[in-house]
Amino acid sequence: xxxxxxxxxxxxxxxxxxxxxxxxxxxxxxxxxxxxxxxxxxxxxxxxxxxxxxxxxxxxxxxxxxxxxxxxxxxxxxxxxxxxxxxxxxxxxxxxxxxxxxxxxxxxxxxxxxxxxxxxxxxxxxxxxxxxxxxxxxxxxxxxxxxxxxxxxxxxxxxxxxxxxxxxxxxxxxxxxxxxxxxxxxxxxxxxxxxxxxxxxxxxxxxxxxxxxxxxxxxxxxxxxxxxxxxxxxxxxxxxx
Amino acid sequence: xxxxxxxxxxxxxxxxxxxxxxxxxxxxxxxxxxxxxxxxxxxxxxxxxxxxxxxxxxxxxxxxxxxxxxxxxxxxxxxxxxxxxxxxxxxxxxxxxxxxxxxxxxxxxxxxxxxxxxxxxxxxxxxxxxxxxxxxxxxxxxxxxxxxxxxxxxxxxxxxxxxxxxxxxxxxxxxxxxxxxxxxxxxxxxxxxxxxxxxxxxxxxxxxxxxxxxxxxxxxxxxxxxxxxxxxxxxxxxxxx
DNA sequence: TAGTGGTCTAGACCACAGC
DNA sequence: CTGTGGTCTAGACCACTAA
Numbered sequence: 001x002x003x004x005x006x007x008x009x010x011x012x013x014x015x016x017x018x019x020x021x022x023x024x025x026x027x028x029x030x031x032x033x034x035x036x037x038x039x040x041x042x043x044x045x046x047x048x049x050x051x052x053x054x055x056x057x058x059x060x061x062x063x064x065x066x067x068x069x070x071x072x073x074x075x076x077x078x079x080x081x082x083x084x085x086x087x088x089x090x091x092x093x094x095x096x097x098x099x100x101x102x103x104x105x106x107x108x109x110x111x112x113x114x115x116x117x118x119x120x121x122x123x124x125x126x127x128x129x130x131x132x133x134x135x136x137x138x139x140x141x142x143x144x145x146x147x148x149x150x151x152x153x154x155x156x157x158x159x160x161x162x163x164x165x166x167x168x169x170x171x172x173x174x175x176x177x178x179x180x181x182x183x184x185x186x187x188x189x190x191x192x193x194x195x196x197x198x199x200x201x202x203x204x205x206x207x208x209x210x211x212x213x214x215x216x217x218x219x220x221x222x223x224x225x226x227x228x229x230x231x232x233x234x235x236x237x238x239x240x241x
Numbered sequence: 242x243x244x245x246x247x248x249x250x251x252x253x254x255x256x257x258x259x260x261x262x263x264x265x266x267x268x269x270x271x272x273x274x275x276x277x278x279x280x281x282x283x284x285x286x287x288x289x290x291x292x293x294x295x296x297x298x299x300x301x302x303x304x305x306x307x308x309x310x311x312x313x314x315x316x317x318x319x320x321x322x323x324x325x326x327x328x329x330x331x332x333x334x335x336x337x338x339x340x341x342x343x344x345x346x347x348x349x350x351x352x353x354x355x356x357x358x359x360x361x362x363x364x365x366x367x368x369x370x371x372x373x374x375x376x377x378x379x380x381x382x383x384x385x386x387x388x389x390x391x392x393x394x395x396x397x398x399x400x401x402x403x404x405x406x407x408x409x410x411x412x413x414x415x416x417x418x419x420x421x422x423x424x425x426x427x428x429x430x431x432x433x434x435x436x437x438x439x440x441x442x443x444x445x446x447x448x449x450x451x452x453x454x455x456x457x458x459x460x461x462x463x464x465x466x467x468x469x470x471x472x473x474x475x476x477x478x479x480x481x482x
Numbered sequence: 483t484a485g486t487g488g489t490c491t492a493g494a495c496c497a498c499a500g501c
Numbered sequence: 502c503t504g505t506g507g508t509c510t511a512g513a514c515c516a517c518t519a520a
Contacts, residue, residue: 004507004508004509005508005509006508006509027486030485030486030487031486031487032485032486032487040509041509041510041511042510042511042512043508043509043510043511044508044509044510046487046488047508047509049487059417060486060487060488061486061487061517061518062486062487062488062516062517062518063485063486063487063488063516063517063518063519064485064486064487064517064518064519065485065486065487065518066486066487069417171498176300176310213302245488245489245490246489246490247489247490268505271504271505271506272505272506273504273505281490282490282491282492283491283492284489284490284491284492285489285490285491287506287507288489288490290506301505301506301507302498302499302505302506303497303498303499303505303506303507304497304498304499304500304504304505304506304507305498305499305500305504305505305506306499306504306505306506307505307506412517
């Protein structure tokens with residue numbers, strides 16, 4: 001979908017990792033070695049490797065080498081809607097079994113909540129997904145994107161391709177996020193039956209508004225997380241006067 | 242402290258921003274213009290600018306330009322111990338008034354909790370800080386670093402220089418983190434008087450273990466956050482078999 | 483000492499946004 | 502069409518790590 005050399009290099013490096021040619025806790029080949037082996041410039045390989053560092057797949061030490069980010073203290077995957085790398089891919093490389101199940105994908109009209117959020121649109125695609133890590137449901141997500149901006153969305157299989165890869169392909173990948181987090185009790189909504197928690201348990205609710213620019217809202221997502229399965233990074237929200 | 246060209250470029254660009262030569266919602270000069278104006282290569286300027294993007298200071302749009310990351314939906318600062326950029330600097334650029342007050346900085350010995358965490362060390366520097374954003378206390382932090390690794394730490398003023406800049410300078414900046422998050426009631430600890438919350442309120446407690454490598458622990462921090470003031474990014478922790 | 487990743491240069495071409 | 506940022510090359514030097 002993207003057609004940069006460093007993306008191609010990235011995929012070849014991932015293949016190396018997945019095919020177990022690099023064993024755990026072992027150094028990856030050096031930038032120079034990979035450049036020669038895979039047929040790219042050193043700078044292109046560097047870009048690919050550092051991109052995998054951003055994705056929490058690798059870790060690099062100057063003067064030493066590049067390593068798989070493994071071990072007890074390294075396991076941490078961004079699970080938010082603004083995660084940099086396809087969650088499915090990341091889980092796979094980490095040795096987990098990913099499983100994204102689509103519960104529903106359809107057009108919805110005249111939903112008051114949505115018209116309030118998106119004053120300029122009336123029709124939306126609604127994508128409801130169950131996300132698993134090693135067969136444990138950690139998240140239920142309802143994503144909404146305006147039909148007018150993504151008329152061809154029905155042609156893609158979002159159990160296979162990440163929603164964000166699709167938005168990137170349409171040059172609509174959100175860069176700014178407005179988030180609201182709160183805890184809420186498990187409701188009787190049948191969706192929550194997927195969570196392995198009793199009705200008295202608290203579930204974490206996160207709302208994402210994704211903007212490509214400050215004035216260009218392209219996505220609204222409601223995510224519910226099993227608070228036993230996820231963790232958080234602390235941030236300070238503020239509103240600029 | 243760091244002496245790379247792109248760091249120098251970064252600081253000059255920050256000066257430009259702070260001196261209001263770039264007004265809000267206005268484009269920054271192009272990479273090529275900055276390169277000529279500041280006397281660096283375009284690639285060096287690019288590195289500086291993209292580094293400021295990582296720090297949530299700027300946002301860039303291909304084919305368009307580079308902008309200050311402002312506006313209602315853009316305000317979000319990483320407040321964790323693993324935040325990429327000095328919190329003080331970021332708050333300042335965002336138009337806020339930073340205020341990091343040092344409550345205590347001293348050597349501590351034979352603390353059972355610490356010897357359990359750091360089996361190889363017995364003496365530690367303890368740094369207790371109150372962190373504010375626009376005069377509102379959002380966090381209280383107790384940081385511990387082994388004396389043997391940072392013997393000259395007493396020579397630095399951590400109200401002016403970020404602890405992480407210091408660790409970077411010693412080539413000991415943590416890259417891996419082990420975090421534990423929980424909510425706890427406000428205790429009678431006099432430190433909590435700094436929070437503007439009643440005794441029945443819940444405070445967010447986050448523990449960070451910072452490693453330079455999977456086997457090299459260099460920092461332990463206990464942070465307490467006013468849950469009214471901070472927000473979170475969702476992640477999936479996992480332990481590799 | 484040999485090898486690593488990080489930085490840096492001075493060019494080049496490209497896709498894209500705005501006018 | 503002009504200007505933007507992104508990618509890419511083919512070199513170079515540096516500081517650091519580990520043997």
